[in-house]
Amino acid sequence: MQRHESELIADLARRFPPRAERAGIGDDAAVLAPGPAVAASVDSLVEGVHFDRSRTSARLIGRKALSSALSDLAAMGADPGDALIAIGVPVDLDDADWDGICNGIADAAAASGAAVAGGDITRSDVLFLTVTVLGYGASADALVGRAGASPGQVVAVTGELGGAAAGLALLAGRAGDAGLARGVAAALEARQADPTPRLREGRALAEAGATAMIDLSDGLASDAGHVAAASRCRIEIDLSRLPVQEGVREVAARIGEDPLELAAGGGEDYELLACIPADRLGQAKADVEALGTALTEIGRVVSGQGLALIGPNGEPRELSGFDHLP
Amino acid sequence: MQRHESELIADLARRFPPRAERAGIGDDAAVLAPGPAVAASVDSLVEGVHFDRSRTSARLIGRKALSSALSDLAAMGADPGDALIAIGVPVDLDDADWDGICNGIADAAAASGAAVAGGDITRSDVLFLTVTVLGYGASADALVGRAGASPGQVVAVTGELGGAAAGLALLAGRAGDAGLARGVAAALEARQADPTPRLREGRALAEAGATAMIDLSDGLASDAGHVAAASRCRIEIDLSRLPVQEGVREVAARIGEDPLELAAGGGEDYELLACIPADRLGQAKADVEALGTALTEIGRVVSGQGLALIGPNGEPRELSGFDHLP
Numbered sequence: 201m202q203r204h205e206s207e208l209i210a211d212l213a214r215r216f217p218p219r220a221e222r223a224g225i226g227d228d229a230a231v232l233a234p235g236p237a238v239a240a241s242v243d244s245l246v247e248g249v250h251f252d253r254s255r256t257s258a259r260l261i262g263r264k265a266l267s268s269a270l271s272d273l274a275a276m277g278a279d280p281g282d283a284l285i286a287i288g289v290p291v292d293l294d295d296a297d298w299d300g301i302c303n304g305i306a307d308a309a310a311a312s313g314a315a316v317a318g319g320d321i322t323r324s325d326v327l328f329l330t331v332t333v334l335g336y337g338a339s340a341d342a343l344v345g346r347a348g349a350s351p352g353q354v355v356a357v358t359g360e361l362g363g364a365a366a367g368l369a370l371l372a373g374r375a376g377d378a379g380l381a382r383g384v385a386a387a388l389e390a391r392q393a394d395p396t397p398r399l400r401e402g403r404a405l406a407e408a409g410a411t412a413m414i415d416l417s418d419g420l421a422s423d424a425g426h427v428a429a430a431s432r433c434r435i436e437i438d439l440s441r442l443p444v445q446e447g448v449r450e451v452a453a454r455i456g457e458d459p460l461e462l463a464a465g466g467g468e469d470y471e472l473l474a475c476i477p478a479d480r481l482g483q484a485k486a487d488v489e490a491l492g493t494a495l496t497e498i499g500r501v502v503s504g505q506g507l508a509l510i511g512p513n514g515e516p517r518e519l520s521g522f523d524h525l526p
Numbered sequence: 527m528q529r530h531e532s533e534l535i536a537d538l539a540r541r542f543p544p545r546a547e548r549a550g551i552g553d554d555a556a557v558l559a560p561g562p563a564v565a566a567s568v569d570s571l572v573e574g575v576h577f578d579r580s581r582t583s584a585r586l587i588g589r590k591a592l593s594s595a596l597s598d599l600a601a602m603g604a605d606p607g608d609a610l611i612a613i614g615v616p617v618d619l620d621d622a623d624w625d626g627i628c629n630g631i632a633d634a635a636a637a638s639g640a641a642v643a644g645g646d647i648t649r650s651d652v653l654f655l656t657v658t659v660l661g662y663g664a665s666a667d668a669l670v671g672r673a674g675a676s677p678g679q680v681v682a683v684t685g686e687l688g689g690a691a692a693g694l695a696l697l698a699g700r701a702g703d704a705g706l707a708r709g710v711a712a713a714l715e716a717r718q719a720d721p722t723p724r725l726r727e728g729r730a731l732a733e734a735g736a737t738a739m740i741d742l743s744d745g746l747a748s749d750a751g752h753v754a755a756a757s758r759c760r761i762e763i764d765l766s767r768l769p770v771q772e773g774v775r776e777v778a779a780r781i782g783e784d785p786l787e788l789a790a791g792g793g794e795d796y797e798l799l800a801c802i803p804a805d806r807l808g809q810a811k812a813d814v815e816a817l818g819t820a821l822t823e824i825g826r827v828v829s830g831q832g833l834a835l836i837g838p839n840g841e842p843r844e845l846s847g848f849d850h851l852p
Contacts (some may be wrong), residue, residue: 227756231669240660286658324652350770463762
């Protein structure tokens, strides 16, 4: 790409005009009008680490960069507000790829309601997108962190698990077609390549009374462990209750893995895990299901520490875990 | 560096504990308590583009990453509030370099009063630091953008110019020692390698009545042009009035450049250019000088468009401009 950074910034500013009266892209800083409390998070996608430019469309790279960052806001129960996007642009990125990245960002912004309020473009030998997202809440107490789980609560998870890990195996050609119908395989691949942040579900869970949440980016076993550690509680997960996505068992069989490894050890499903008082679960389920998403009880919070994974026959289970490389 | 990202995140969380009660590094998102209006900006420093790891200390890389991002808040007249820092970590970054980067970030945070509220660590083939800064103001009107200049105002600049471009020439070995005393040369080099965001000066200028500001990251000629364009005015700069830093003339002579090219065309001085009503200049000067920084009137805002650079004898001047590579 021969265009100067200033042209690319101008292009971004055209694509993402400021809302209302505030200064937007092109000023020294964007002027935002936040809610009373702000949840802020930053995530990077880096070529050669998180994606391979030759195998992933530019549009999906742009979508995933913003969607995966927004998932952290979903896990806080925050309203998606603003995003600031820094892009490192290699000289061999062509105009079509630039368009694709911007269009992908715009897709994810439109789907979530987040505004792209600022950006920075720089040269880089590798393509990277670093996305900072700001989500808003009525008060700091209305934002749900990881540390609020307490004994007696139930643990629930949105949607279905294992799809992203199975999709990765399919995309990498490690599982053939796993004997799956094309639609089932495509859904698994999309879980990996084009995740959906559970923003509305996160707000519904927060309003229904969830006191601790996390998004499943590293994998259930790892992320539930983070909640247990931050909350100084023990979390017990019944592996037999995990909502395993259609097709995951077939892919697992093809690559010689336990499907539970994909569902509990695989990352990037971007579902939400929530700890919620038992007497609020019914309302939470109804509210999340009204959004078209399942909410499944998969375990409980007890006193103690650490994470316990319990197999179908009540036996403790160890998962080796998929190492979440990035 | 063999340490896993999660260890590095834990290290960051130890180094930058959350202020007060909010969630900090290690949760899905940091919870912030912003002022009524927020100025947000993002900047990246990338290895091989903005710095060379073999020639710049890790600590200075960390300092510059945060300081240069904070300069955008200075140009808004915002209080530095919070920073979120994404770091791409190559496998060959050693522990001492990691420490140096974190210590440099901590230096710049302590000097500015900004809090490091969040972070993200990822593998990357090149070292990069992407810093998002959030600055707070009493209202959106209290934050000063680029678009508020109006005819009749004067144009003033903080501090001294040309130092960063001269320092770059010295650091690159293109000017020998330019016959300069070591202290003078070191001051020029520090302007390039270790810039100071003019945060207090920016707030003083905003309070004194500046209606448009920009930080001189690309260079005066380029940045004043941005203000003129955003404000739909013409800006005239008297080049003979530019406060040229000590030693810049000697370096310019050694590399065969006009010192005005370094002062007006060179980037990264990170001084502030402000447009201010003429009857407020005296107060602004007094307030900025009380902070130990000069404020020099260098031009005026008139009707029309574009930027005019006027030479010592009243002649229009063209500057080729240093291309600000990154």
